[in-house]
Amino acid sequence: MLYPLFFKPIPKQRLWGGRKLMGFLNKPFHGNEIGESWELSAVSGDESVVSAGPLQGKQLNELIELYKADLVGKSVYERFGNDFPVLIKYIDAQKDLSVQLHPHDHLAKERHNSFGKNEMWYIMDADPGAQLIAGFSKDTDQNEYQQYLQNGQIEDLLHYETVKRGDTFFIRTGTVHAIGAGILLAEIQQTSDVTYRIFDWNRTDKDGNTRELHTELALDAIDFTKRDNHKVVYTTDTNQRNLMVDSPYFKTEIIVVDGEMNIQSVQLDSFVVLMAVQGDSQISVDGTTYAFPFGSTILLPACLTGFTIKSNQSEVLMVTM
Secondary structure, eight states: OOOOBOBOOEEEEEEEEESHHHHTTOOOOOSSOEEEEEEEOOSTTOOOBBOSSTTTTOBHHHHHHHHTHHHHOHHHHHHHTTSOOEEEEEEEESSOOOEEEOOOHHHHHHHHSSOOOOEEEEEEEEOTTOEEEEEESSOOOHHHHHHHHHTTOGGGGEEEEEOOTTOEEEEOTTOOEEOOTTEEEEEEEESOOOOEEEEOTTOOOTTSOOOOOOHHHHHTTOOOSOOSOSBOOOOOOBTSOEEEEEOSSOEEEEEEEEEEEEEEOGGGOSOEEEEEEESOEEEEETTEEEEEOTTOEEEEOTTOOEEEEEEEEEEEEEEEO
8 A cells, every 4th residue: 555655865976066965954975065865766777765664665666657546646647657757856056056958848858768857946045145047138049149158258148046045946948047056955857867068167177177068959959038937936825835836847836834734635636745845844644644854855645635744833845746
């Protein structure tokens, strides 16, 4: 029988990573430059593994094949089959990430046999003055973009946002973007690891080598239009489901819990992913209570009829399809 599932987080070393995932989110990782914690992944070679209960040791992919719609929901299974549609992460940027973008579904399928990568960022912590990049500062085109790139002036064409805890961004495919130094965030994205890197701050490794850029691949994937809809406006009413992002790729709500919040999930026809982005909580399902500490992630199978979140004061992201 299916039950609420915790998975072993997968650490990803990145040259821009730090130690906040261990120190701030209490992840059981070792070493420096840990940039990402993959909380829930069906990416080939990086499949999440159940950490507790009767299904301990089973991979997410195995569970979908075994339980199908009971795990992910009837409509989700009809649409995606055995492919889990989202990738859930926590990201610690001690240094600036490269300026990059992701191709849309059609291009990603054609070139990489992959989904595209629309993604959402929820800022959990930010150093004073920390910034991220989302899109261009003005409308441009391929020719002008290439001139800025060739002249080493691409930074002048980018749109910068100073951020604080709670700020949320929906980064659509084709949008040039970068997470800046000093930002810790939760990321919800389509299941894809396809990234086109266009600028890396002229960084070199210890041997003097630069990282690969994908200049040509990126050209027909870039959205050159200046858009003002990257930042998400949302409410934070207590003990309510507050909508943040409602897209064809995933839906994310935030729940500010003070006391108890009961959610009937049976009518959603979808799995539910919960991310503890502020404070500690407890999750109760069918008479069993599970600790849900800050920085953790839980997958609630679609066959569960409902659940209760209990906390004195916490914030939880709820992701469905």
